[in-house]
Amino acid sequence: MFGETDFTVILQDIVTALKLKSSLSAFQSTVPLKIILLSPHPDDEVISGALALRLMNEYKAEVKNIAVTLGSNKLRHTERTKELKNACAYLHFENTVLSESWTKKESELKKIFKEYRPDLIIAPHTKDQHPTHIKTGELLKKILPNLGNKFSCVVAWSEFWGMNTKANLLLEVPLNIIAAQMQALTFHLGEVKRNPFHLRLPAWMMDNVRRGSELVASPGSAAPDFAFGVLYQVQHFSDGKFKSLKASSIPLVMPAHQQSK
Numbered sequence: 001m002f003g004e005t006d007f008t009v010i011l012q013d014i015v016t017a018l019k020l021k022s023s024l025s026a027f028q029s030t031v032p033l034k035i036i037l038l039s040p041h042p043d044d045e046v047i048s049g050a051l052a053l054r055l056m057n058e059y060k061a062e063v064k065n066i067a068v069t070l071g072s073n074k075l076r077h078t079e080r081t082k083e084l085k086n087a088c089a090y091l092h093f094e095n096t097v098l099s100e101s102w103t104k105k106e107s108e109l110k111k112i113f114k115e116y117r118p119d120l121i122i123a124p125h126t127k128d129q130h131p132t133h134i135k136t137g138e139l140l141k142k143i144l145p146n147l148g149n150k151f152s153c154v155v156a157w158s159e160f161w162g163m164n165t166k167a168n169l170l171l172e173v174p175l176n177i178i179a180a181q182m183q184a185l186t187f188h189l190g191e192v193k194r195n196p197f198h199l200r201l202p203a204w205m206m207d208n209v210r211r212g213s214e215l216v217a218s219p220g221s222a223a224p225d226f227a228f229g230v231l232y233q234v235q236h237f238s239d240g241k242f243k244s245l246k247a248s249s250i251p252l253v254m255p256a257h258q259q260s261k
Contacts, residue, residue: 001059001092002176007198011175014202020227025057025174032106033061034116036121037093038140040132041071042084045093045199046181048158050173050230052103052122053091053180054256064094064116068136078192087187091180093248096220102139108128109143111152122156129162145240152238159231163168163211166247167231170212171206174256178228184205205229226256 002025005126015022035052039045045065051102055061070077082095088095096112098105126137138158142149157164173181178201185198187189192198207229212231213223236243 002053002180004176005179007182008175008179009237009252011179011202014206014225016174018227021225023172023174023226025054025177025256027060028058028118029068030236031055031059031061032056033059033120034118035061035063035111035120035122036118037063038068038121038136039065040068040124040130040136042067042080042087043185044128044133044160045084046087046091046125046188047160047182047197047201048122048230049093049181050090050123051156051158051171051232052093052120053177054171054174055120057177061120062094062114063092064096064118066109066112067097068139069100069167070097072132072236079169079190080188083188083190087184090184090187093181098107102135106139110137110147113143113147117151118153120154120156122158122232125157125159125162125164127162127164127167128159133161141242143173144237144242149239155235155237155242157233157235163230164233165215166233167216168214169232170209170216170229171225171232172256173228173230175228188212202228240242 033055037045037052045108052063056063067084068078080214098108123140124133124137128134181199182198209229212229214221234245238244
């Protein structure tokens with residue numbers, strides 16, 4: 001699904017200079033997964049979307065982005081809505097924008113969760129430092145226990161502004177996925193003008209591999225040989241409670257399968 005972009009050559013040069021391996025996200029099999037991305041702002045669906053993109057690309061998972069807000073600058077809401085629509089279209093994400101009222105957001109999300117029945121929800125962890133990221137994570141924690149004991153899903157808590165010290169998964173971001181993310185971020189024109197998030201994405205992901213090699217595994221562990229990665233705290237929600245996953249139930253480090261040429 002995702003091939004070369006304007007950034008592919010640059011990324012290949014980084015991998016070569018570091019003498020690391022570059023992988024590609026490639027189709028493995030069809031698994032009927034439904035994923036919801038809870039994005040505090042337009043552009044977070046891209047930045048925190050590596051896990052969703054890999055599952056979509058490798059297992060044909062269905063991804064629905066929920067834009068929790070359109071940002072604090074109301075003068076930019078119309079423009080950011082257009083940017084969000086274009087980025088989601090590029091990534092093949094469905095897209096929904098919640099109301100401005102946080103009370104309405106709660107009721108809208110409850111309805112979406114009950115109707116959509118996601119297998120996986122990706123949301124920022126509640127210590128992600130940015131106020132809207134924190135509020136988004138807290139909103140999810142408030143809603144899930146009120147959906148009834150029959151509701152269950154996996155929750156992957158993402159990080160961006162603040163480290164998640166409870167991360168238990170270091171996910172490789174293959175070359176074609178990070179290239180697609182960088183390209184998708186260019187649709188958020190206003191945001192990358194004030195801060196070139198797309199160009200800084202590789203450095204952030206490289207640092208995630210540095211941290212994750214010992215944070216997720218154990219102190220003194222050797223770093224994996226891939227260049228780019230993201231960290232998540234993966235939990236299972238069932239019977240009205242968040243439950244930690246046993247170390248044996250998920251791989252601590254999840255590389256891609258196919259090496260690039």
